[in-house]
Structures are given as structure tokens and as C-alpha cells.
Amino acid sequence: MSTLTEAVRSSASGGSRSRRADRIRSSSPRALSAYYWMIWPAVIAFALFHTVPMLVGVFFSFTNYAGYGDWDFVGISNYLNLFKDDRVWGAYGFSFLFAIVATVLTNAISLAIAMGLNAKIKARNFFRGVYFVPYVLAMLVIGYVFQYLFTNSLPKLLPGIPLIADNILSNPDWAWLAIVTLAVWQGCAFTIIIYLSGLQTIPSELYEAASLDGASTWRQFWAITFPLISAFFTINVVLSLKGYLQVFDPIVALTNGGPGTSTESVTMLIFKGGYGGGEFAYQTANAVVFFIVITIVSLLQFRVLQRREADA
Amino acid sequence: MRSIHPLRGAATAIAVAALAGTLGGCSAGSDPGVTTLNFFQFKGEAREDFDAIIAKFEAENPDIKVVQNQVADADTIIRTLLVKDKAPDVITLNGNGNFGRLAQAGVFYDFSDEPVLDTINPAVQDILADLGNKQGEVNSLGYVNNANGIIYNADIFAEQGIEVPETWDELIAACETLKAAGIQPIYATLADSWTSVPSFNGLGAYAVQDGFFDEMRAEGEDVGPDSEASFAQDFAEPLDRELQLYSYAQDGYRGATYDDGNAAFARGEAAMLLQGIWAVNGIKQVNPDIHAAIFPYPTDDEADRLIVSGVDVTVTMGRNTPHREEALRFIEFMFRPDVIEEFAASQNMIPSVEGADLSDDLALQSVKPFFDEGRITGFLDHQIPPGIPLAEFVQESIFTGDADATLATLDNEWRKIAARTIPVTEDRS
Numbered sequence: 001m002s003t004l005t006e007a008v009r010s011s012a013s014g015g016s017r018s019r020r021a022d023r024i025r026s027s028s029p030r031a032l033s034a035y036y037w038m039i040w041p042a043v044i045a046f047a048l049f050h051t052v053p054m055l056v057g058v059f060f061s062f063t064n065y066a067g068y069g070d071w072d073f074v075g076i077s078n079y080l081n082l083f084k085d086d087r088v089w090g091a092y093g094f095s096f097l098f099a100i101v102a103t104v105l106t107n108a109i110s111l112a113i114a115m116g117l118n119a120k121i122k123a124r125n126f127f128r129g130v131y132f133v134p135y136v137l138a139m140l141v142i143g144y145v146f147q148y149l150f151t152n153s154l155p156k157l158l159p160g161i162p163l164i165a166d167n168i169l170s171n172p173d174w175a176w177l178a179i180v181t182l183a184v185w186q187g188c189a190f191t192i193i194i195y196l197s198g199l200q201t202i203p204s205e206l207y208e209a210a211s212l213d214g215a216s217t218w219r220q221f222w223a224i225t226f227p228l229i230s231a232f233f234t235i236n237v238v239l240s241l242k243g244y245l246q247v248f249d250p251i252v253a254l255t256n257g258g259p260g261t262s263t264e265s266v267t268m269l270i271f272k273g274g275y276g277g278g279e280f281a282y283q284t285a286n287a288v289v290f291f292i293v294i295t296i297v298s299l300l301q302f303r304v305l306q307r308r309e310a311d312a
Numbered sequence: 313m314r315s316i317h318p319l320r321g322a323a324t325a326i327a328v329a330a331l332a333g334t335l336g337g338c339s340a341g342s343d344p345g346v347t348t349l350n351f352f353q354f355k356g357e358a359r360e361d362f363d364a365i366i367a368k369f370e371a372e373n374p375d376i377k378v379v380q381n382q383v384a385d386a387d388t389i390i391r392t393l394l395v396k397d398k399a400p401d402v403i404t405l406n407g408n409g410n411f412g413r414l415a416q417a418g419v420f421y422d423f424s425d426e427p428v429l430d431t432i433n434p435a436v437q438d439i440l441a442d443l444g445n446k447q448g449e450v451n452s453l454g455y456v457n458n459a460n461g462i463i464y465n466a467d468i469f470a471e472q473g474i475e476v477p478e479t480w481d482e483l484i485a486a487c488e489t490l491k492a493a494g495i496q497p498i499y500a501t502l503a504d505s506w507t508s509v510p511s512f513n514g515l516g517a518y519a520v521q522d523g524f525f526d527e528m529r530a531e532g533e534d535v536g537p538d539s540e541a542s543f544a545q546d547f548a549e550p551l552d553r554e555l556q557l558y559s560y561a562q563d564g565y566r567g568a569t570y571d572d573g574n575a576a577f578a579r580g581e582a583a584m585l586l587q588g589i590w591a592v593n594g595i596k597q598v599n600p601d602i603h604a605a606i607f608p609y610p611t612d613d614e615a616d617r618l619i620v621s622g623v624d625v626t627v628t629m630g631r632n633t634p635h636r637e638e639a640l641r642f643i644e645f646m647f648r649p650d651v652i653e654e655f656a657a658s659q660n661m662i663p664s665v666e667g668a669d670l671s672d673d674l675a676l677q678s679v680k681p682f683f684d685e686g687r688i689t690g691f692l693d694h695q696i697p698p699g700i701p702l703a704e705f706v707q708e709s710i711f712t713g714d715a716d717a718t719l720a721t722l723d724n725e726w727r728k729i730a731a732r733t734i735p736v737t738e739d740r741s
Contacts, residue, residue: 064734074734081732087725151503151567170502170566170711258505260708260721261701277699282732 143253399630407623
């Protein structure tokens, strides 16, 4: 998050501010107790309802617990079996393919729309409102609308395209594309908001100066806009990828993982196998591995993108 | 056939809390000499029918009071209660794979020596035995059964002069006749993946009669094309036949839902529907006057025909209930022919008691001979571990037309689950 505040600060005129901040901090050696009261409940609640259950889950991943009844310790055999399970590999493959495609599309489309919404267009606030609507709607509600669209409307509208005429959701090779469409459609709303707030931090004098120097619009984008919102770009890419790796709702609404297991994401597999399939401990092991994978991916991304930000 | 709800955990917690409340409430403050039975009931649409049974029973037995606890997601809640040693006195559950696993664990009463057992159709008890009992025991009594076959429009069949198909070739001939007459032979609803499973159960029933699943379980992680039993060998014909049936389905069947199918069949848009008797109520809501009947999925020889039937409601009691005698009295009352007849007719199911009459409903009457002769068999998907997403796999094979790939996948999933399932050691308590 520090990069975000840096970017914001760099656009404001800072100088004497830091000294004033020092003085406030030194005047009282200890923070007000009210601040602790603000912090502690959240920490305790988080630990109680998130960290503790997670640790319990890690514990059960070393057992053969079915979700009820008795259990024994089975060592790391759940983890070993994960690596032998081609359904698990398939789910990871789907999740990463889906996440990468959806992240690229979401960010490209959102940035373009955000630039449009930031320009001096007519009825700007109206359009900003319109593009935020998908975020307000519940995913499952839109999901079922899209399902109707894919299964009933589109086949009638475009009977000439075999892939669509035959209900794309029933095609094991291409159903994922329909899920990407839904996820990107909804995901863009929030990403646009972040890009918009980023674009608004860029002082308009920079563009005036650039246009006086004769820089083309394209050049202005790459030399001014993109570098100055790179912190927002980082946040958006990291958040999108993390969110899309854990994709669940759009799949439930559209295909429920089918046909076969062709659109089964890792989270879907954990849910289906762990609850419906009675393999609680095995899928908990899967969840632990997935948690580690997502953490590593997010850290790597921050590393790479922040280095690029610093270069820019 | 059960949908998994994301809020299941929360709902369970609330239901358990509610149940705990009623349990606490009924133990205190009742008249001395009156025994209160806690009656665990899983079926929402049967609540009022059971209320009627209870009222009649209490009128005849003033010393017993029965409290019905109708719960949602009974499979989870009964486990919770059993783990806590709070087994209800009288229990109804759906006779599915979960029930079999519980019964095998020996948590239910042994009915072997109870006279009421002798009044029940042995074929129904065989289905329950296939699901699982504790070794050498009879842990539950089948109450009402469903029937899974092909629903057909008797009027359309009569108009076209088609006899009810009794062999596979006759079924295909009937489809061809209908097609030639410009009538849609089959309405399929593959937008709901589970609707591909009833026909898989019906056609596959003939492949599992000779101990298929016993062999599969014995083979475990060695299941494959060369093993004694495997999906690839034994299910090649059933699945091929299922795909053949789907070739007579309407255009756009990939986008049609279960409800679409019931409505379309009710309006006479198709002659057959690949669904069991549970769909008949939905069909009659759209068209109360339709003549819908059921015939079993045929095989090569008409004499071999079997109707697939599941025990929709099975009755049992806690192994160590302190009210054994009273609970048995209530159970015996439930199985009295007049009581079970009324319940089965209201639920549109087949009563398990031999000699009990079925309602006049055409669908029920059409399957009655098979029940009378004991030519019924269980749902084979109850024998498949729930970790295998059977519905999605069967649906995919219909979409792609590649039955061999799907059967190989099923074998592969079976192997993996056998390899990674480590049974809980028995002597823990």
C-alpha cells in the first residue's frame, strides 16, 4: 500500500508537511487508549473467526476426517495424493488460465473505459453511474441472467455460429470463455473506479505542458498517464488476479463446473469434493496448498510490478 | 439429485439449535405416565401427512406423545445428533448412500426379530441391504418407494398405435415411429446436469446385477480395462444406449431445464420424458388431465426388465433409545396398511407393505406389477462415492458423444478415490 500513498503524495506538493507530522508525534509519547480500543476488537474477531478456523483446517488436512464422525492421523498422505490427482491438476490449470485471461481483459478494458469516463464527455456522471451498476448487482443474480442469455437468447440471435448456436456452456472446450465474459463484465466495474481515482490524481498542467511541446495523445498516455497511475495498475492487477484465481460464483451460476470437470476451478473442487463428496480432509489439504500458491503469486506480482514502477 | 447450498453450514447450525430447543422443551413439564417420542423427519413435503398420522396415533395411544421435528438437510443433522449420542427415538431418512454408511456404522436399531419386518416387500428391504446394514442386521424399514423409468404420454402412444416397449429394439422402433409421425419422441433437459443420471441408473441397472460394485470395491485402485469389473467394460453398452436415446431428444435440449421438460411434456410436446415418478406431480400441476404412465428402461429380453426404485422414506430408530417399546408401537402403527396407503397416495409413492393398495394414479398403477413381483432394483449411483461428479461426467459424454472417454474417466476417479481413502480404524470410540 505504501506505493499507493507515495503516488498520491508525489502529486501533491509536500515539503514542510513531514516536519509538522514529526512534531505531533513527539508531543505525546503514547497513543490515546481509544486507538487501542479501535484496533483490538477487530484483531480478536479476525483471529477467532479466521485464523483459528484456518489453523484447525490445517490440522485436519493431516487426518482422514470426512466432515463428521471419527478420524485418524494419516500424515502427509493427503498432500501426496493431491499431486497424483489429475482432477486437481486440471482445476489448477483452469484457474490459472481463467485468472490470467480475465485479469488481462479486465485491466485493458477498465483502463480504456476509465480514460473515457475521465475525459470531458457529455453526461459524464451518468455514464460513471452506469458502469458501476454491475458491481452493485449480486453475482448470482447476474449469473443466472447470463446463463439464460447463453442458453436461450444467443443461440436464437446467432444461429449461424455453431459454437454459440449449440449453447457455448455445453461445450467442454469453450465454456470457460463464457465464464470469463461474465466475470470480466462484473469485475470491470470496481477496477474502473480505482483507475478513475488514479487518473484524477494527475494534474492537468502536465497534459497542457505536453501538448505545448507537441506530444501526441499516444505519447502522452505512455509518458504521463501510465507511469503516474502505475501504483493503481499494480493494485488492480494484484487484486484481479487474486480474485480471479479464487473464482467460484460465476461458475456456480453458469456451468457448476461442467461439462464434466472442464470448468472446475480449485475453489469449486474444494467445495464440491469437501462437502458434497465427503472428502473433507483431502480437500482441506488442497485448500492449504492453494492458500500457499496464492500467497506466493501475490508476493511475486508485487515484487515484479513494484520494480517496474520504480523504473518508470 | 440434491443441490448443495453455500449456506448449508449456517442453516445446519440454526436447525440444530432449533432442534436442541425442542428436545429440551419436551423432556420437562409433561404429564406423568405419558412418554414423549422425538420423531426426526426429513421430508418437508410430508410434514402435514405425518402430522395427520401422529394425531391419529395419539388418539389411539393416549400414553404416548409424538413430537415431529421436520429438519432441512437431515443427512448432516442426523450425523451431528448421532455423534453427540442424541439419537432421536424414531427417525425417517431418505434411503441414499449416506444412509447406508450410517447404517453400516451400527447406530440404528436391529429390526431382524420385529414382526413388522415380515409385512414389508422383501425386494424393498433388499434395496436397503444393498445400501448397507450393520453385518447381519436389518437397520431400517422401507416405508415408501419411488420408481424411476421412462414417463410416457399414454394418449400419444394410443393414437400412434404404439405398444409399451418391452425390449430395447421395441423402444428404438417406437422412437422411430414417433419421429416419422412428426412427434418429438423424447424431451431432454440437460441444462440441469443431474437429469442425465436417472436414465444412466435405469439403463445401467442391468450391468450391476451380478455383483458389479462388490468387484469394483474389491479391485479398488486396480480398476482398469483389464480388471474383473470396470466402467469401461460393463457400462459401454448402457452408456451407448443412453447416448442413442438422447439422439431422439428435441433441438436445444442442451439449454432446457428440468422444469421446462415437465411443462413441455405436460403440454403434449413430447411423447416421453427420461424421469422418474417424482416428476409426475410437477407435470400434473401444468396439466392435471394428462395420462402419464411409466415403463422401465428395457433391455434385450423383456423377461429381464427391472424398474429402478429408491426408498424415498425409510424408517428406523436409535439403537439405544430409552423408549424402545413406545417407539416400536408408533412404527407398527405407521406400517398399518390403512395408514401407509393414505400416506403413499398423498405422496404419490409406492407403499412398502405387501398387500397395501396404491392410489388410482396411472403412473403408480403402471409400475405396480413390478413391485408386486419384486422386479425392482436400487439406484446404482448410490453405490458410487459422492466424490465422483457422476452427473457432470454423464452430461459431458452426451455433449461430446465420446462414451469411452467418460467411462475411462469414471474408472480413473474410482481408482484415485480407492487409493486415497484410508478407513477410520474401528476400535476408536
